[in-house]
Structures are given as structure tokens and as C-alpha cells.
Amino acid sequence: MTEPDYDLCVAVNYYAPYVSGLTEVARVVAEGLAARGWRVAVVAARHDRALPLRETRNGVHVYRCPVLATIGRGMVSPSFTGTVRRVARRSRLLHLHLPMLEAGAITALPLPVPVVSTYHIDLWLPPSLVNRAATAAVKVSSALTLARSASVVVNSEDQARHSELWPKLAARPVVPIAAPCLDRDGGAPTRRETPGLHVGFLGRMVPDKGLEYLIEAFAGIPDPDARLLLGGDYATVAGGSVIDMVRAAAARDPRIRILGLLRGKEINDFYASIDVFALPSVAESFGIAQAEAMMCGIPSVTTDLPGGRYPVLATELGRIVPPRDPDALRAALLEVAGWDADVRAGGAKRARDEFGVAGCLDRYAALFTTLAPGLAH
Incomplete structure (x- = not known):
């Protein structure tokens, strides 16, 4: 029998250098396993025409499929399904x-290799006729794919049990593996301007992050030395950003800082500059940025959403508030900002133990090798 070209074929719509929580999970797991000696291929749509169709990024072979059109967050890439199936046949x-x-079409005909699906979140899109149709189509595709998967990974049992597709998930072997989070400790407080409270948000500036509620909550803090640091991409996010609303708020309140997309050491310095992290989402499956903040000893205030609240529940380093409630959000931010160093250190240790990259890679590797024994490394 011919030896496969790859141990693992990863299929994801958006891949690096695009930045989102889902993309980061795909990237960190793919690159982490490649660093352990696995032969890994990623198939994605070419979301930016400036990117090459083929390249090797940090040991991972990346296949990008041309995109004919973009509709909201969705990309029309006719060759994507066929390319995934072709590379999968050359993998274990x-x-x-x-x-x-496209997942339903990818798995419609049997493949000669096991399929593992990581189900990140029930798709949420801003209300519109087109988005309702897209959400329904993706839900059907996901349901069909889950039924055809040998195993399903979720960020947490909390996320899975509250999913619209829980009956489909429950019918498959479900394995909770928290998203891999990088240890960002040790940064320099380069973004800190005053002795006042510094609140931070890091993520895509899109409608589902609920930034308008954070801005309203912060506006009710009277301290002129307080600062709200808003980091994250708004220029290249799929489906459009809320940057116009954020800029208008910053024009009204000179204490707001718009940092844009942060990478590498800039992220470490961001966490070192804040007293408390805020994740005011109206749709969220986990929140890698909040878990990374916790690993640095920064408490997080997040909304009471299945999956999104899990990092706070697991570490007790933060507070959970109702979505779309600026008053509750403000009160929680002020409360946790006063927590002492011992509380923060204990929560940071729990976060590192629960969400570190090495543990995540160990869990994925164990699952994959169980399903395809030839993967043993």
C-alpha cells in the first residue's frame, strides 16, 4: 500500500494570516503537530488574492483555493470541496x-480516512434575510457532517450541551478539548498611560463581540485617568466590522484607544498594560483572548453564553454577566479590578494548566492516533 503524503489534512475556510479564534485553533494545532514531526496539510480558501495558492508556513503545507466571490462572511470557492477530498485521500x-x-459536500461520499470535526460554535450572523438563509444552510451542512464524523471535538461540554445541534453531537463520540492558548506573560506595559483603571478588549471588531455594550459600560466610569484599550482587526474581517461605531465613540470619549490588529510581542505588552479584560460578546464559543489574559493573571468579565463563560467557570478568575447589560458589565469590571495578587496568581496557574498549548496538542494527538493508528509518532 502506498504511504500517504500527509498524516493529517486540515480543512478550514479561513487560514493564516487571517486572524480569528477559529482560525487560530486550526493554525496552532496544525503547526504544533508539524513541530512534533507530523506531516500536515491545510486546505483553505484564498481569502486574500495577494496570498500564494501553495506555500509552506511553519512546517505546514498550505493549499489555498481561488475565491470567485464573497457573500458576507462566506466565500464562493468552487474548487474547495474537491481539493479537500483530494488531499484527504493522500492523508491518514x-x-x-x-x-x-461545504462540509456536507466534502463528506457526502465516503472517504477512505477517518473524519474528525471540531465544532466551534453555532453560526451567528446579524439579522437579515440573506443571513437567515445562510445560517440555515450551514446548520444543515454541519448536522450532516457531524453524523458522518468518527469523533467530534468541542471547546467544552458547556458549549456542546447548549448547542442547537446537541442531539447530533450527543449521537457521536464527543471529546472536549479547550482551544489552545499561548502563554503571553512577561510583556511590558507599553500601552499603559496613567495610574487609572485600564480595561482591555482584544478580538475581531465585529457585531457578535458586543463592543457597543462595553463602550457604554466604560462611559459610566467617571475617572478621567481610566482607559479603554480596544485591540483587534477591523480592516480585513469577514462580513464587515463595527469600526465606524467604535471611532465615533472614541471621538466622544478621549479615554478610548483603538489599537488595531496586534501580533506577537504586541499582544504580550497589551496584556501587561491592562487591569481587567472584557469580553462583552452576544455570540461566543470560548474566547481565546480572555483565556490568554487569565494566563497572565488578568481577570476577565464575560457574558453568560454557553462556551464563552467556560474559561471563567474553569478558573474562577473573573465574573459572568448577562449579555447586553452595560450596568452589570461596569459593576463587574470595577469589582474584579480590585482583586489582589494572590487571587490573580492562583487563577493564572489554573488557566495555564487548563488552556496551555502543550496539553491541547497532547489531547488532539491522542484522539487522532486512536482513530488512525498509523499516526503514532
Whole structure:
């Protein structure tokens, strides 16, 4: 029998250098396993025409499929399904990142390799007729794919049990593996301007992050030395950003800082500059940035959403508030900002133990090798 070209084929719509929580999970797991000696291929749509169709990034072979059009967050890439199936046949295992519209077509005909699906979140899009149709189509595709998967990975049992697709998930072997989070400790407080409270948010500036509620909450803090640091991409996010609203708020309140997309050491310095992290989402499956903040000893205030609240529940380093409630958000931010160093250190240790990259890679590797024994490394 011919030896496969790859141990693992990863299929994901958006891949690096695009930045989102889902993309980061795919990237960190792919690159982490490649660093351990696995032969890994990633198939993605070419979201930016300036990117090459083929390249090797940090040991991972990346196949990008041309995009004919973009509709909201979705990309029309006719060759994507066929390319995933072709590369999967040359691999020992296929790893899909859902939700993905094409997943149902990818798995419609049997493949000669096991399929593992990581189900990140029920798709949430701003209300519109087109978005309702897209959400329904993705839900059907995800349901069909889950039924065809040998195993399903979720960020947490909390996320899975509250999913619209829980009946489909419950019918498959479900394995909770928290998203891999980088240890960002040791940065310099380069973004800190005053002795006042510094609140931070890091993530895509899109409608589902609920930034308007954070801005309203911060506006009710009267201290002129307080600062709200808003980091994250708004220029290249799929489906459009809320940067116009954020800029208007910053024009009204000179204490707000718009930092843009941060990478590498800039992220470490961001965490070193804040007293408390805020994740005011109206849709969220985990929140890698909040878990990384916790690993640095920064408490997080997040909304009471299945999956999104899990890092706070697991570490007790933060507070959970109702979505779309600026008053509750403000009160929690002020409370946790006063927590002492011992509380923060204890929460940081729990976060590192629970969410570190090495543990995540160990869990994925164990699952994959169980399903495809030839993967043993």
C-alpha cells in the first residue's frame, strides 16, 4: 500500500494570516503537530488574492483555493470541496473545522480516512434575510457532517450541551478539548498611560463581540485617568466590522484607544498594560483572548453564553454577566479590578494548566492516533 503524503489534512475556510479564534485553533494545532514531526496539510480558501495558492508556513503545507466571490462572511470557492477530498485521500485523517457550508459536500461520499470535526460554535450572523438563509444552510451542512464524523471535538461540554445541534453531537463520540492558548506573560506595559483603571478588549471588531455594550459600560466610569484599550482587526474581517461605531465613540470619549490588529510581542505588552479584560460578546464559543489574559493573571468579565463563560467557570478568575447589560458589565469590571495578587496568581496557574498549548496538542494527538493508528509518532 502506498504511504500517504500527509498524516493529517486540515480543512478550514479561513487560514493564516487571517486572524480569528477559529482560525487560530486550526493554525496552532496544525503547526504544533508539524513541530512534533507530523506531516500536515491545510486546505483553505484564498481569502486574500495577494496570498500564494501553495506555500509552506511553519512546517505546514498550505493549499489555498481561488475565491470567485464573497457573500458576507462566506466565500464562493468552487474548487474547495474537491481539493479537500483530494488531499484527504493522500492523508491518514481529515480534520474539519465547523461551521462550514461545504462540509456536507466534502463528506457526502465516503472517504477512505477517518473524519474528525471540531465544532466551534453555532453560526451567528446579524439579522437579515440573506443571513437567515445562510445560517440555515450551514446548520444543515454541519448536522450532516457531524453524523458522518468518527469523533467530534468541542471547546467544552458547556458549549456542546447548549448547542442547537446537541442531539447530533450527543449521537457521536464527543471529546472536549479547550482551544489552545499561548502563554503571553512577561510583556511590558507599553500601552499603559496613567495610574487609572485600564480595561482591555482584544478580538475581531465585529457585531457578535458586543463592543457597543462595553463602550457604554466604560462611559459610566467617571475617572478621567481610566482607559479603554480596544485591540483587534477591523480592516480585513469577514462580513464587515463595527469600526465606524467604535471611532465615533472614541471621538466622544478621549479615554478610548483603538489599537488595531496586534501580533506577537504586541499582544504580550497589551496584556501587561491592562487591569481587567472584557469580553462583552452576544455570540461566543470560548474566547481565546480572555483565556490568554487569565494566563497572565488578568481577570476577565464575560457574558453568560454557553462556551464563552467556560474559561471563567474553569478558573474562577473573573465574573459572568448577562449579555447586553452595560450596568452589570461596569459593576463587574470595577469589582474584579480590585482583586489582589494572590487571587490573580492562583487563577493564572489554573488557566495555564487548563488552556496551555502543550496539553491541547497532547489531547488532539491522542484522539487522532486512536482513530488512525498509523499516526503514532
